[in-house]
Amino acid sequence: MAHNLITRLGVAAGIVAAAIAFAFLSIISQARMLDEDGRTGEVAGRIQTFGIVGLIGASVALLLLAAYLARYIVIPMRDVTSAAEELAGGDLTVRVREQGDAEPVALAHAFNELASNLQTEQQQTEVALTALAAEKRRIETFHRAGERLAAARDLTELATIALAELMIAAGADSGGLWAVEPDDQRELVLEAAMGVDPAMLPRFLRPDDSPAGRAITTREAVAVDRGKRSELHLPLVVGSRAIGVMSLYRDGTPAFPPSDRDTLLRLAEQVSVGLSNAVSYRSALRAARVNRAVLDATPDPVGLLGSDGELVAHNAAMAEIWRQYPGVDVGGGGGEERDVLELGPRAYSRYAGPVRDDTGERMGRLVVLRDITAERESERLKDEFFALVSHELRTPLTSIIGYLELVCDNDEELSADTNRFLEVVDRNAKRLLRLVGDMLFVAQVEAGRLSLERVALDLGQVLADSVEAARPTAERAGVRIRLETTEVGHIDGDRDRVGQLVDNLVSNALKFTAEGGEVVVAMRAEGGDRVLVAVGDDGMGIPAAEQQHLFERFFRSSTARSRAVPGVGLGLTIVKTIVEAHDGEISLESKEGVGTIVRVLLPLRVEAAA
Template sequence: MLHNWGIRATLALSLAAITAIAGLMIGASIEAVVVALVGGVAAVLMAIGNGDAEGEPMPSAQPASTPVASATLLGEIIAAIAEPVLVIADRRVLHANAAARALLGEHIPGGDVRLAIRHPAAAERLVTPGGADGAQPIHLVGLGTRDQRWEMRVHDLSTGERIVHLLDRSGAYAADRIRVDFVANASHELRTPLASILGFIETLRDEAGEDPQIRDRFLKVMYDEANRMRRLVDDLMSLSRIEAEKFREPHESVDLAALVEEVRGEIAAASNGRGADLCTVVGDVPAVRGDRAQLSQVLHNIVGNAMKYGRPGTPVTIALQGDGRAMVRLSVTDEGEGIAPEHLPRLTERFYRIDSGRSRAMGGTGLGLSIVKHIVERHRGRLDIASVQGAGTTVSVLLPTGTMSSNRNTAATKAP
């Protein structure tokens, strides 16, 4: 039977472990959990020491087994943590969880911590107690892949060990870069037409406005540039609204076949003679779950692009068919010049253009496919772009079906 001190030690260790696991489950910081665990183990060791001083008998094997048990428990706790965590003492790595070994190497336990985390900014903090600035994180670049950004936090324990916690901040860094690039690009896109308008206004004020032909030509350019700014502002506002709703899945049932025919008629009527090139091939497909206004925007964008960049006199085909997996496939195919493979992965980036001059001349803002991508993501769908240079481009959108069903036979139609 266990002596009284043994019962107390067992209960204390159990409570320390339960407290640490509960802390992880409720979202407590890793450092706080480890401090609580080590503090509990220290209390157990003190209790054992007091028991010995009071004359209570202790089995000879117990003093050696308790530290081993506490070290094992500490290793099990950090093993449950998803982020890379190391426990170090005297510049050596005592424990490293699976995430830390995957990032820094399987060989790091037992080795010098400065060799495990080879970074100039980290070396001093790893070997020197933090003091007043110990809680300040250190930002590291180069661990893992070249593009990864890490935040290192070191916490000193009262028992002498130190906890090293690495947090992956690559996503936040990438988001900041996207935001900065977006603001810079938007400013540039707005500044260019604004500078043109101001320049023509100055010219008209300096007697150029007295010639009716020059005045009319300048006013037309100013009108076109102002319209370009309006389109850009409209697209920016549209993109902002779509992003604000991206986590709210639409539940409206949309008859996509009817919407395709409606958009085809609208674009054909406004295509200045190219309406006859626009064809539809609509199969018997069910309705989709979606936002009708946003899906109309998707169609207008991708069909409009196909009409702009397809060769005059060649067909632009809108096809709608079931995909056999509770999905509907919408595809728009043109027979234009096609797109080089290196451009395809970047087409949905904001303001990315293959030919900036041609895009601006055709009234493009550089945001159309970015808007399409965000709408498709909100609809839990998928966007694919395939192209062969000299043959044309196909833009495909896969959308989940809704509850309605349409009873249409497969047909091919051509705009009048």
């Protein structure tokens, strides 16, 4: 542009100079022509002189114009052009002297303003790029740390990765990381150490007055400058719970600046989440190992079945069952079940029931098996033994009682002492015979051979007979016995078994009632189609914790044992068996020191109910 302007100015000056020179040359030429014609020579000389002087003056003026243009226009423009080329080359520090005429000065000033603005923008851009690069490095650090932390599951491994990442980010020389112990949330355990011997760091940390302890307590970073060593303690917090602390150390370098602390705190937040997951994962693994150890130590097969019937979780005993009998249905139906499962030569008591989580959603089906093969065999042998012994005892006992009756029939020939002794023998022989009968009855029930001879039975008469038969015993014990009945019709029952049922209840009531007490036998209709028989006493009562066992074979309450009440614990077992064989129900209500009531509900005959 400057060269074009100079060229144009030169051409313009040349044209002006040529025009002036042409004018003065024309004047000189005219003067010579006049002189040649001899006309007014003096005038011609003057004209010629004027032309020469004018030509010289025009040349000088032209030179002055050229000098002026060069100094105030051309040179400033050339400087601006040169500076613009340098600016275009990237030198933003170039400036132009503001000299020359008004327009060149204005142009130079504008150029300098432009260069200054460009330089300022470049500096701001460099600052922004520097900040952007730093942010990029932070993001890359966060990303790399996040990827490494996400890949770690073990708590110690994650702690080592986290400590390494923050040491790199902080430019630390050494550090340590403490995390909560899953079994004891009150203290922190050293999980990782780098750049320092772990033995030089405390094994356990608790909230205290130490820098790391203050970081745990305040949930804020604690910086310590020890002159030759700087420390930064970062709390690892999830929600409001401190789950760890990280300590970073620098040797011989300046303290950690606040800008670094902000970055490190952000990284610490990321570490806290991963550390919390790792602590939970370790706790879950430990709980799983404990559960597995407990399950495998359990001799009974235990398993959890999924919706497809396959084992989801199991112990070693269940795995062995599954191996021996692949595909066997150990889960049973859909509800809760308690039954016996036969697998080959062995028998298992089975409990199966649905398992639900805390929201009520079904997780599967729990199955617990218990090998009862040996118990079954033992029960079988015991029942056979009872049956055999009872049978072998019953025959001689019957003979003894028969001969006693013959002897007692001739009591005139016997002394009083002999009669008394024989009565004791007869009473105990009959008691032993009843015991043998009870044992035979239980053996028949266990063997499934209990048979009933059902007839239309007047239950009121059975109760009356039983009360009358027990009255002598009650009088000897000083116990009142009372019968309260209403007309209810007949039941469909076995007379001997129903009589045995009532005799056992009355006998028990008398045994547990002290002298001066009372036993009440009552009967009334219940609901129109059933009859209620209740036998109550005001005796010693039975402890609440023992009442659920009263109908088990050979069970005797602590009160019976402590007061030497006679019996072997079969009476209520026989009563319950007879009641259930007659499609009835039995219940018991007792309170220590107050007494006991046993209630039996039996169905009436259909004709009577109609």
